[in-house]
Amino acid sequence: MFSRKVAxxxxxxxxxxxxxxxxxxxVDRNRAYLRQWLPWVDFTxxxxxxxxxxxRVRDQFETSRxxxxxxxxxxxxxxxxxxxxxxWPNKNCSIGYWIEERxxxxxxxxxxxxxxxxxxxxxxxxxxxxxxxxxxxxxxxAIPQRLGFTREGITxxxxxxxxxxIDLIVWGMLEQDWRARAKVARRST
Numbered sequence: 718m719f720s721r722k723v724a725x726x727x728x729x730x731x732x733x734x735x736x737x738x739x740x741x742x743x744v745d746r747n748r749a750y751l752r753q754w755l756p757w758v759d760f761t762x763x764x765x766x767x768x769x770x771x772x773r774v775r776d777q778f779e780t781s782r783x784x785x786x787x788x789x790x791x792x793x794x795x796x797x798x799x800x801x802x803x804x805w806p807n808k809n810c811s812i813g814y815w816i817e818e819r820x821x822x823x824x825x826x827x828x829x830x831x832x833x834x835x836x837x838x839x840x841x842x843x844x845x846x847x848x849x850x851x852x853x854x855x856x857x858x859a860i861p862q863r864l865g866f867t868r869e870g871i872t873x874x875x876x877x878x879x880x881x882x883i884d885l886i887v888w889g890m891l892e893q894d895w896r897a898r899a900k901v902a903r904r905s906t
Contacts, residue, residue, distance in 0.1 A: 719784040723832045727825060729786040729798065732774060736787060737767040739794045743817055750818045754854045756878045777802055783810055783837070788829050795820045798829045800837060800846075809845035810837065814860070821856060827863050834864065835899075838892045845892070849875065849885040861888035865898045 719731040732740070741764040744751065752758040761767065774785035785799030796816030803810040812833060816826045830848075837843045848866060850857040861868075866888035874882035 719778060719786055721786075721832055721836065723828050726791045727828065728789045729784075729829060729832060730789055731778060731784060732771045732787050732797075734768055734771055736794065737764045737771060740764075740771075740787065740797075741767045743794055743796075747818050751815060752879050754851050754857065754878060754883070755815060756876060759879055774799065781805075783841075784833075786833070788816065788825065790820060790825065796826065796829075798826070798833050800833070803837075803841070803843065807845075808843045809847070810843060811847040811849060812837075813848075814857075827860050830860055831864055834890060834895065838890070838895045843892065846890050848888040850888070851876070851878070851883040852886055853883070858886055858888075861890075864890070865894065866890045867894075 719729070721729045723729055741761070744758065744761055744767070748758060761770075778784050782802040782805075783800035785797065787794050788796040788798060796814065798812065798814040800810040800812045812830065814826055814830055820826075834846050837846055847869075848861045849872065850861070852858075852871065867890070869887045869889045872885040872887060875885035876883050
């Protein structure tokens with residue numbers, strides 16, 4: 718199973734069916750905050766729907782289409798980061814993420830995304846990873862900026878989110894750019 722220690726007290730771990738109640742509780746507690754940018758929030762109204770999600774993403778992982786992981790902070794569930802199904806012929810995927818409001822602004826999501834991207838580009842050997850963020854979602858857009866992604870453009874009205882269309886900024890990272898970034902980071906430490 719997929720599990721990675723990101724930093725002291727921060728772990729990425731594949732979702733398990735036993736996590737459904739916990740995940741639903743966190744989503745429900747953060748519903749007003751999350752629904753601003755995530756279309757699935759309004760369609761998640763029970764732990765059973767979370768269980769169905771967990772079954773789907775476990776199948777995704779078991780069929781080599783990439784992980785979806787919970788973010789565990791000091792042993793408590795605090796969010797998620799994962800890849801949408803890998804396009805193996807083109808060796809690419811996109812990732813998505815969210816974190817509980819109380820954990821924002823601490824660098825946790827940036828570290829978790831970096832770890833997931835490292836896994837996808839180095840361990841799995843993908844060529845490209847993309848991130849799409851709502852144009853007004855400054856916190857979400859700051860993550861690919863900090864990680865050195867290239868802003869590739871805007872998909873106009875790219876996603877229907879809770880009764881409105883939002884434009885999406887598309888950010889891209891190529892494997893060679895990620896390797897170069899890692900080399901520079903190693904030299905500076």
